[in-house]
Amino acid sequence: MENPKKYIDFHMHTKYSDGMESPELLAMNVKLSGVDLAAKTDHDTIEGYWDFKAAADKLGLATIPGIEFSDKDYHILGLGFNPKDYDFWKLTERSKYYQRLTSEQRVHMLKRHGIPITMEKLDSFFPDSRLGKHNIYRTLYHDEECRSWIEQNLPDATPDDVFEYTLRKSGIAGTVEHYYDLERHVIIDGIHKVGGLAIVAHLPKQAKSMKELDELKEAGVDGFEVQPNFYGTNFGAVNYPDIESYAKRHDMFITYGSDYHGSIMPRSLLGRGMNAMSPELEERLLGSTYGNDSETKEECLV
Ligand SMILES: [Zn+2]
Ligand SMILES: [Zn+2]
Structure with a gap:
């Protein structure tokens, strides 16, 4: 069979x-x-x-x-x-660190536009996580101060509108995307080296x-x-x-x-x-x- x-x-x-x-x-x-x-x-x-x-x-x-x-x-x-x-x-630690640098840049851009988000907030909501765009997005809704900022400044926005405004490619923090990533050949070689x-x-x-x-x-x-x-x-x-x-x-x-x-x-x-x-x-x-x-x-x- x-x-x-x-x-x-x-x-x-x-x-x-x-x-x-x-x-x-x-x-x-x-x-x-x-x-x-x-x-x-x-x-x-x-x-x-x-x-x-x-x-x-x-x-x-x-x-x-x-x-x-x-x-x-x-x-x-x-x-x-x-x-x-x-x-x-x-x-993996290097890659995770690069992503953290990218997240810091994103958080910095959001702060410049008045959104009260900080890396400390991200770390306290996600103590074990590799931090990326979606962790930032979630923090905008977990965090009371960020949430009231959204309510005051983007009163009619849906969560997807907020993502668009803040983190999608055309958004406030979208332009810093992929600034520090590993190079493709480093990733591929790294994976191949461990079988x-x-x-x-x-x-x-x-x-x-x-x-x-x-x-x-x-x-x-x-x-x-x-x-x-x-x-x-x-x-x-x-x-x-x-x-x-x-x-x-x-x-x-x-x-x-x-x-x-x-x-x-x-x-x-x-x-x-x-x-x-x-x-x-x-x-x-x-x-x-x-x-x-x-x-x-x-x-x-x-
Ligand atoms: Zn993916
Ligand atoms: Zn995935």
Whole structure:
């Protein structure tokens, strides 16, 4: 009999970046969604991976290590790597620090426009998190002073209008975006050095033409992520069938991910749909040993 299909979701966030859930709650929700193999991919950090794996192990959910980096144009996922490598951990700390510098610039721009936000407020609301745009956005609503500023100055604005005004590309703090990011080759090499796959995240959201796929292939990425359940098959300038046939032609991998940030955010975990793992990807990932033991982070970093 043919092996049963394995359904994957290789893109999700926890409170260690801009997600809303603990790794334990996330593992439970992924298990309930019917996925067989999952990767937690917080931005610039593997913090929480061991908690996620321990919770998933108890539930009988298989996991692989994951992370999401950003360069100036793309988000790049690292999947199935050795999470205990000290140099890789340092790279994640550097990336996280760069994102903090970017957040400081954004906070500075917002303050110049009178919004009473500070890094201290961000740190107190998100003590464990890699701080990015969405943490700033949430602080605008968590914090009483910021909220009254919004009520006084943007009385008719919806939360999305507020995001547009403050943090989207055209907004007050939009122009500082991606000022400090790691370079693409540093990210890709860093992932490869620890045995992982470098996959361009949510590609249809980012690519403006199929030509970009050639550039990414040249840069050394191993494949592309698509998100069938969220955007449908056609979104923006490139569509899934074209990306999938491109990947096939060039021996690259296709992965599926929800980019889930918690149940109050618009994206749902994948469950079972178009997201069955290809035999090639299964062989590549499950043939690797990473993530298959239960050492803790403490044991790994001493
Ligand atoms: Zn992303
Ligand atoms: Zn993401």
